[in-house]
Amino acid sequence: MITLKEALTKSAEELDALKIEMEAKAKESGLNAYIGFESSGDGVPILIKDNIQVKDWAVTSGSAILQGYIAPYNATVIENLKAKGFAPFGRANMDEFAMGSTTESSYYGVTKNPYGENRVPGGSSGGSASAVAGGIAIAALGSDTGGSIRQPASYCGCVGMKPTYGRVSRFGLSSYASSLDQIGPITQNVEDSAILYDAIASHDQKDSTSSDLELVSIAQNINPNRKLTIAVIDNYIEEADGDVQEAYATAVKALEEAGHTIIHKTMSNTKYDIATYYIVATAEATTNLARYDGIRYGNRQEGSNLEETYLNTRALFGDEVKRRILLGNFVLSSGYYDAYYLKAQKVRHLIRDEFNKIFQEANLILSPVAPSVAPKIGSLQDPLEMYKSDMFTIGVNLAGLPAISLPIEKNSEGMPVGLQLIGKAFDEQAVFDGALSLEKAVNYTK
Numbered sequence: 001m002i003t004l005k006e007a008l009t010k011s012a013e014e015l016d017a018l019k020i021e022m023e024a025k026a027k028e029s030g031l032n033a034y035i036g037f038e039s040s041g042d043g044v045p046i047l048i049k050d051n052i053q054v055k056d057w058a059v060t061s062g063s064a065i066l067q068g069y070i071a072p073y074n075a076t077v078i079e080n081l082k083a084k085g086f087a088p089f090g091r092a093n094m095d096e097f098a099m100g101s102t103t104e105s106s107y108y109g110v111t112k113n114p115y116g117e118n119r120v121p122g123g124s125s126g127g128s129a130s131a132v133a134g135g136i137a138i139a140a141l142g143s144d145t146g147g148s149i150r151q152p153a154s155y156c157g158c159v160g161m162k163p164t165y166g167r168v169s170r171f172g173l174s175s176y177a178s179s180l181d182q183i184g185p186i187t188q189n190v191e192d193s194a195i196l197y198d199a200i201a202s203h204d205q206k207d208s209t210s211s212d213l214e215l216v217s218i219a220q221n222i223n224p225n226r227k228l229t230i231a232v233i234d235n236y237i238e239e240a241d242g243d244v245q246e247a248y249a250t251a252v253k254a255l256e257e258a259g260h261t262i263i264h265k266t267m268s269n270t271k272y273d274i275a276t277y278y279i280v281a282t283a284e285a286t287t288n289l290a291r292y293d294g295i296r297y298g299n300r301q302e303g304s305n306l307e308e309t310y311l312n313t314r315a316l317f318g319d320e321v322k323r324r325i326l327l328g329n330f331v332l333s334s335g336y337y338d339a340y341y342l343k344a345q346k347v348r349h350l351i352r353d354e355f356n357k358i359f360q361e362a363n364l365i366l367s368p369v370a371p372s373v374a375p376k377i378g379s380l381q382d383p384l385e386m387y388k389s390d391m392f393t394i395g396v397n398l399a400g401l402p403a404i405s406l407p408i409e410k411n412s413e414g415m416p417v418g419l420q421l422i423g424k425a426f427d428e429q430a431v432f433d434g435a436l437s438l439e440k441a442v443n444y445t446k
């Protein structure tokens with residue numbers, strides 16, 4: 001598949017032909033990465049996760065409860081894309097309501113990893129990553145609440161970037177946990193990631209958490225020769241398995257040879273990130289998902305009275321979504337609110353402070369994305385085991401930081417291993433500069 005940069009030089013006719021080719025290839029691939037092939041306007045086709053509104057397209061967050069719901073307006077990121085010569089093309093599969101790490105919980109069935117069809121592509125933006133890595137999409141948008149862009153990119157051997165909280169508008173993104181969610185690019189390489197990030201980042205009055213800090217084009221200023229100070233978190237790497245440790249060693253060596261300065265740091269045990277995230281995220285999710293009542297959106301399962309209609313309709317949620325609604329209601333209920341929710345908010349501040357302390361000395365942090373390569377389909381049955389696999393990604397969302405995941409090497413079974421570079425809030429430039437340098441230094445080949 002041509003890169004995004006190359007696609008920007010193609011004519012409208014060439015791009016139309018490419019869309020037809022992509023649709024045919026996607027259907028033939030058996031990856032189940034696309035769940036629809038709608039097209040909106042002319043331009044470079046960008047695959048869109050099923051939780052971002054594109055006017056007149058179905059938008060269902062991978063859920064039975066939203067079947068039949070058509071988006072009445074464009075998300076701000078979609079308006080931004082269209083204004084810059086890109087065209088939303090195709091719907092990407094995802095875990096129901098972006099809750100998950102494997103893309104196994106979708107109403108549309110399991111998505112597969114192009115590197116091994118018995119492997120998950122990661123989640124929740126698994127359709128986006130599988131399509132980009134599988135050569136059936138040029139680039140895609142995903143959303144990252146606790147790792148859902150970076151982790152599938154790592155499992156599929158492509159590049160996934162989570163912007164600073166507030167840098168990309170959430171208007172028109174179906175909310176999972178509003179204080180953590182960010183939309184971001186999934187691409188074939190770092191340069192494409194910068195181009196797509198530039199296209200979607202903006203200040204938006206329709207999102208009260210949107211930042212009005214000045215935006216400068218990253219792609220125009222990207223500099224892989226800039227020398228950076230990069231912190232490695234020694235106690236993190238101990239928690240990852242052998243494949244990830246090897247990739248980490250490769251990356252550290254490559255960064256040193258490229259002239260960057262490596263410093264060694266430790267951070268608090270990731271068990272605190274997991275506990276904090278699963279309290280904050282489920283509390284916010286419970287509140288956000290209260291709107292799906294059979295009256296306002298999509299699917300309605302009529303009962304003999306209002307309460308029965310609510311109950312019948314909400315029974316359409318899948319198991320993982322129900323589990324999180326229960327957890328969220330529990331941590332917010334009187335008597336438990338202080339013990340769980342308030343405490344989690346305090347720990348969240350401590351996590352942010354810990355990152356900021358490291359950023360007083362370092363431009364970037366190098367960290368694993370996931371503790372292992374992509375697991376086999378069906379192997380993560382225990383929800384707690386699944387939650388644990390988020391240990392390296394969720395701190396970034398709790399602290400609102402930008403981070404990019406890129407492929408480093410493959411393990412002995414040919415499965416890709418990615419690592420992430422984390423930056424200071426609003427320092428996307430350092431994140432992309434470091435990532436381009438690392439990409440060149442490790443020279444990962446598909």
Ligand code: GLN
Pocket residue numbers: 098099100101123124143144145146147148149176281390
């Ligand atoms: N795996 C995490 C969760 O299930 C992250 C999901 C996401 O980033 N949307 O909540």
